Amino acid sequence: MSLILAICTVLVVLLTLLPLSRHPHWIIRGLDFPRLQLGILIAVLLIADYLFLDKQSLQTWLLLSISTFCLIWQLWWIIPYTSLWSKEVKQAKKGSHDDQIIIMTANVLTSNRNADSLIQMVEKHCPDVLVTLESDQWWEDKLNAVEGDMSYAVKCPLDNLYGMHVYSRLPILEHGIAYLVEDDVPSIYAKIKLRSGELVRMHFIHPAPPSPTENPESAERDAELVVVARSVIERDLPVIVTGDLNDVAWSSTTRLFRKISGLLDPRIGRGMFNTFHANYFFMRWPLDHLFHSEHFTLNFIKRLPAFGSDHFPLLTKLTYMPKRAVEQSGIDPDVDDLNRSKEIVNEESVSKENVPKPS
Template sequence: MTLTLVFFTAFIVLATLLPLWRNPHWSVRGFDFPRLQIAVVASLVIVFQLVFLDWSSIFSWLLIAATGLCLASQLWRVLPYTLLWRKEVKSAASGDSARVITIMTSNVLTPNRNAGALIALVKQHQPDVLVTLESDQWWEDQLAVLDADMPFSVKCPLDNLYGLHVFSRLPLHEAEKAYLVEDGVPSVHGLVELRSGDKVRIHFVHPAPPSPSENEESSERDAELIIVARSVADDDQPTIVTGDLNDVAWSPTTRLFRKISGLLDPRVGRGMFSTFHAKYPFMRWPLDHLFHSEHFDLKGIRRLPDIGSDHFPLLTSLEYVSDRRSKPETPDADSDERGRAREIARDEGVSKQDVPEPGK
């Protein structure tokens, strides 16, 4: 039993320390994802250590201390995405429907053929904007039934798992597709006009993940997120960035994205809303995100039912607040973090000038 506990302790220590290394290889960055799962394993290991180890041995206490420190480190990352944390975004109170925007984000999984389930959710929840990821020509044909109610659209069907479609009830302005870092990996940028006439800058993104079957390193994903962050940081327009970021909310890259952009995360203090993997509850974390500027309060956020994809859809409703008396505290980057962001973009040969800036 002691050898077994030593093995599990060593694994927990490795899984906790590896993400501190800035190496972008998928085998390192992959440990950014399962922090909650590692925390659960660490908790169980501590229980077994206390039951089976010799309390009179210094080595036993070293094992317990190492596991306890790792548990604290993992929890520190995930606790902001629980009800135990202070909410970062205020709940909306005014009820001004003309200034509300509801966005449904759904990675449909290209081989999935259950388009009817997604269409039913759209009809049920009536989002103002639907964003689909991994949607190919087959999905575009199936979703054509939405065109009558959602006449404003940007369609980019691809069969490489990076197709992207935007359907909107609200008018879209200056909407355009862009390939910010990699050919074949599009994003969509534009303005959406609320019923009040106010315009919101929007960015829909789906960077490629670090994985043995796609990009061996996270460099491309990181660079795309960083240049979008640097672009929106220079703008005081109301802004929303949403999509499948192929990254978790607590990773170094997403935290840097938030600090550089100054955007808020409505999940903080409310829950993780883990959207992936839909089929394996124990291996589940938040990959689909919506971040927004300080101009919004939250009307609601929820994970929707399974549509046959490996992702659950995410539904988020925000209210634009133009006359806020006090601004919420937004994330901010220090000089070292800004330097790190410039380095990430420079290594991929991209810059914030590559990101479309609608409204300018």
């Protein structure tokens, strides 16, 4: 038993330390994802150490100390996404309906044929903006049903799992489709007018993940996130970025995105809102995200029911309240962050100038 528990401790240490490397291989970057699951396993290991090992042995206390450190390290990353942490985005106070915007983000899964369930959720929750990821021509034909109420649309149907559609009740004054890093992975830009007349810059993104079936490294995904971040920091308008980032909220790359962009994460202090995988409750992570500038406060953010996709939809309601911007702040970059962001985009030869901006 001592040998088994010692081997388990060595494995836990490896799984904890490997993500500290900036190596972009999918195996290493994938270890950013299951921090909650690893935390639970480490807690079980600690209990087993305490129950089955000789408490008079120095080796026992060494194993306990190592496992405790690993547990604390895993929890350090995920605790901000619980109610134990202070909220990064202030709760919205009663405001004008004209200053509010509701966004639904839904990765539909191209092979999913349960479009009716998604359409029913759109009719029930009445989002101002709906973005679908992985939507091909079949999905576009089905989503024609929402265009009666959401007459503004930007459509990019693809059959490679990276199609994207945006539907809006609010006027879209400008829009563009850009392939920022990879030739077959689009992003959508839109300038949207709130009912109050305020203009909002929105970016919808879905970078390819690091995986054995996609990109063997995270370089492409990281570059897309960073180049968008470097673009929106120079903003004259309030900004919202949403989509399936194929990255967890607490990874070093997503944290770098937040630092460089200056955008806020409304989940901080509220919850993880795990949107993937819809079919396996024990293996879920927050892959679908929404970030926004300090101009907004949060009415609510919630995960909607499954509709046949491997992702749950995410529904977020924001209120434009620039007077409260001084009450809100995210995380600031240091010199190392700035240098790292430059290295990431230079390695993929991408530029923030390629990211569409409001005219």
